[in-house]
Amino acid sequence: MNLGVLVSGRGSNLQAIIDAIEAGKLKDRIALVISDREGVQAIDRCVKHGIPHRVIKRRSFDSKEEFEKKLVEAMKGSGVDLVVLAGFMRVLSPIFxxxxxxxxxNIHPSLIPAFQGMHAQRQALQYGARISGCTVHFVTEELDNGPVIAQACVPVLPEDTEESLSERILRHEHRILPQVIRWISEGRVRVEGRKVVVEGARYGTLPFNPELEDF
Known part of the structure; x- marks a missing residue:
């Protein structure tokens, strides 16, 4: 597949996809990366790896509709088959x-439907959750509420800060996002209502932690 990746910041999940492609674990290619911000590390990663990239800023347009139409135009112009939100800090509308x-x-740093929206790790700590994690899900019009494809769990430790919990979750994000892309690329994913079925997926002994094949 041709992948289109939307980013807003450092792009560590983008790097996980790049690494999986370069290691031969993904047969897909990144056709285009779009950042809505200038000067972010994600763009530096694109330059380093020779990946096509653009900066399309929301404030360059009079409306969100015009902004999203430009995103669509860029993605379709690059032949994108699957759009991956990798730290993209904007909510996409039905226009896109x-x-x-x-x-x-999208990759989200909680076990949705728990702790949707911004600062999910902080929400988990404030709530007193004992387990958190990350979720890859299909994006729908409702924020962080599309059908779940894969989740990975991490413990919330008594001494955790927002930063330490975020870092522990991030390591799992880097594992499950490339795996889900591969499942989709191989045509193994189908959606039945809210339930996502992955043909031939294996699962480890921990709840919701997919055994990541050769990832």
């Missing part, structure tokens, strides 16, 4: 989503 029906996935 209708152009890529069930072809947009």
């Amino acid at each position: 989503l209708k152009e890529f029906p069930m072809k947009v996935i």
Whole structure:
């Protein structure tokens, strides 16, 4: 598949995809990376690895509609098959989503539907959760509420800070996001209502922690 990746910051999940491609674990290619901010590390990663990239800023447009239409134009112009939100800090509207029906996935640092929206790790700590984690899900019009494809769990330790919990979760994000891309690329994912079925997926002994094949 041709992947289109939307980013807003350092791009560590983008790097995980790049590493999986370069290691031969993903047969897909990154056709385009778009950042809505200038000067972010994600763009530096694109330059280093020779990946096509653009900066499209929201404030360059009079409306969100015009901004998203530009995103769609860029993605379709690059032949993108699957859109991956990898730390993209904007909520996409139906204007964008209708152009890529069930072809947009997101990585979120909680076990959704718990702790949706911003600062999910902080929410988990404030709530007193004992387990948190990350989720890869299809993107729908409702924020952080699309069908779940894969989740990974991490313990919330008594001494955790937002930073330490975020870092522990991030290590799992880097594992499950490339795996989900591979499942989709291999045509193994189907959606039945809210339930996502992955043909032939193996699961480890911990709840919701996929055994990541050769990842």
